[in-house]
Amino acid sequence: MDVVELGPSDTAAAVALWQETGLTRPWNDAAADFARAVGGPSSAVLGVREADVPVGTAMVGHDGHRGWVYYLAVSPAARGTGLGRLLMDACERWLSERGVPKIQFMVRTDNTGVLAFYDHLGYAHQDVVVLGRRLD
Numbered sequence: 001m002d003v004v005e006l007g008p009s010d011t012a013a014a015v016a017l018w019q020e021t022g023l024t025r026p027w028n029d030a031a032a033d034f035a036r037a038v039g040g041p042s043s044a045v046l047g048v049r050e051a052d053v054p055v056g057t058a059m060v061g062h063d064g065h066r067g068w069v070y071y072l073a074v075s076p077a078a079r080g081t082g083l084g085r086l087l088m089d090a091c092e093r094w095l096s097e098r099g100v101p102k103i104q105f106m107v108r109t110d111n112t113g114v115l116a117f118y119d120h121l122g123y124a125h126q127d128v129v130v131l132g133r134r135l136d
């Protein structure tokens with residue numbers, strides 16, 4: 001399957017996939033996240049389509065040094081077929097092509113089940129704590 005850059009017409013299907021896979025939160029506007037990533041100069045939403053519908057996504061963006069991945073999601077029906085790995089590989093390639101030397105991402109503390117997946121793909125725990133607050 002091919003990984004492509006998704007566009008505005010994929011918004012509803014991508015958000016539905018993120019909801020189905022438990023990645024959305026009431027305080028985040030997922031459609032606005034999608035629009036910002038697709039419209040920005042240093043970000044994209046990569047995806048794999050089946051019958052024109054995204055069954056896997058990964059949002060990728062960078063600040064020049066660090067590349068970030070968000071919304072890695074594979075529809076339950078398509079899991080275990082290599083799409084998660086394919087999408088993470090595509091994010092690495094997307095960043096490398098832009099000269100970005102590092103890839104990293106946050107994992108919610110209630111999503112510990114996915115850590116074994118990332119470990120299997122060779123990603124290591126980083127010795128940092130993420131701090132933040134909302135500006136809106």
Ligand SMILES: CC(C)(COP(=O)(O)OP(=O)(O)OC[C@H]1O[C@@H](n2cnc3c(N)ncnc32)[C@H](O)[C@@H]1OP(=O)(O)O)[C@@H](O)C(=O)NCCC(=O)NCCS
Pocket residue numbers: 021022023071072073074075078079080081082083084085086106107108111113114115116117120121
């Ligand atoms: C995590 C997720 C993207 C994995 O997608 P997937 O398409 O099933 O993964 P793949 O089939 O590409 O698996 C790649 C490899 O990881 C392994 N793997 C998959 N899930 C795993 C898990 N939970 N623990 C350990 N290994 C796992 C596979 O066996 C495979 O190994 P191989 O390449 O050596 O054969 C998917 O389960 C998902 O969408 N989860 C819900 C959303 C989520 O939590 N996203 C991450 C937010 S931080």
